[in-house]
Amino acid sequence: MTAKHNPTQCPMESILGQIMGPWTPYILWLLSNEKALRFGELSARIPDISAKVLTDRLRKLEASGLVHRDYQPTVPPTVSYSLTERGQELHCVLQGLNEVALRWDEEDRDKVAKNGMMDAAEVAAD
Amino acid sequence: MTAKHNPTQCPMESILGQIMGPWTPYILWLLSNEKALRFGELSARIPDISAKVLTDRLRKLEASGLVHRDYQPTVPPTVSYSLTERGQELHCVLQGLNEVALRWDEEDRDKVAKNGMMDAAEVAAD
DNA sequence: CTGTATCCGATATGATACTG
DNA sequence: CAGTATCATATCGGATACAG
Numbered sequence: 001m002t003a004k005h006n007p008t009q010c011p012m013e014s015i016l017g018q019i020m021g022p023w024t025p026y027i028l029w030l031l032s033n034e035k036a037l038r039f040g041e042l043s044a045r046i047p048d049i050s051a052k053v054l055t056d057r058l059r060k061l062e063a064s065g066l067v068h069r070d071y072q073p074t075v076p077p078t079v080s081y082s083l084t085e086r087g088q089e090l091h092c093v094l095q096g097l098n099e100v101a102l103r104w105d106e107e108d109r110d111k112v113a114k115n116g117m118m119d120a121a122e123v124a125a126d
Numbered sequence: 127m128t129a130k131h132n133p134t135q136c137p138m139e140s141i142l143g144q145i146m147g148p149w150t151p152y153i154l155w156l157l158s159n160e161k162a163l164r165f166g167e168l169s170a171r172i173p174d175i176s177a178k179v180l181t182d183r184l185r186k187l188e189a190s191g192l193v194h195r196d197y198q199p200t201v202p203p204t205v206s207y208s209l210t211e212r213g214q215e216l217h218c219v220l221q222g223l224n225e226v227a228l229r230w231d232e233e234d235r236d237k238v239a240k241n242g243m244m245d246a247a248e249v250a251a252d
Numbered sequence: 253c254t255g256t257a258t259c260c261g262a263t264a265t266g267a268t269a270c271t272g
Numbered sequence: 273c274a275g276t277a278t279c280a281t282a283t284c285g286g287a288t289a290c291a292g
Binding site: 253255260263267 | 273274275276277278279280281282283284285286287288289290291292
Binding site for chain 4: 021
């Protein structure tokens with residue numbers, strides 16, 4: 001996703017590079033609603049993700065300090081993930097983004113209902 | 127970057143898929159500060175981007191209705207790009223993200239200055 | 253249960269050269 | 273000026289199989 005990112009030094013890109021990529025925002029979303037989730041629970045809630053990719057996303061989120069990993073050396077091992085304080089701060093911003101996305105979707109549906117099929121740029125414009 | 131994105135139906139991913147990818151947030155940022163920029167001006171302000179990638183980013187932003195392309199068939203042709211209304215709405219959200227990014231950077235610098243080198247997760251945590 | 257190790261194919265990036 | 277065309281490389285995502 002995100003390793004060699006941020007060629008511009010733009011601070012936004014720095015954060016976006018950490019949270020982007022398929023599944024990542026959804027993982028953050030799940031964690032913010034559930035406080036803590038185990039690896040298997042995340043897997044179950046994201047049906048189509050592979051273990052490899054889920055692991056990869058969690059490791060990267062951990063590396064950037066957005067997610068905390070709690071490992072209990074029981075048998076079998078128990079690992080749960082939760083948002084760090086920063087992860088929670090980020091969620092507030094993402095919620096803003098989410099609201100914009102939902103509003104646009106609604107506007108688009110209204111418009112398409114009235115005018116029939118259009119392409120994205122036409123719909124978005126007005 | 128962004129073509130087959132949004133496997134989760136998460137609305138955030140839908141927008142993030144449109145604006146992410148190297149350079150894209152920076153392009154939006156430049157356009158929001160300058161009202162309108164020509165292709166060559168964007169090129170000059172983003173020194174390391176290739177014409178191909180810049181074109182690709184602009185086409186995608188245009189397709190999602192965030193950027194408007196104004197083509198004047200003069201000789202030589204004059205093309206300028208500006209944010210649509212949606213592009214401007216988005217900028218507000220990005221600014222929030224930007225503020226968080228800047229705050230974190232500052233916190234991190236302070237912490238590193240006090241404690242010496244750490245990795246990202248250590249720095250972010252606290 | 254919680255991951256790693258591999259392999260593969262698709263996609264994106266970047267450099268270079270060329271055009272209306 | 274504002275791109276397009278082409279090619280080479282790198283990276284990523286996903287499937288599968290295996291391990292502590």
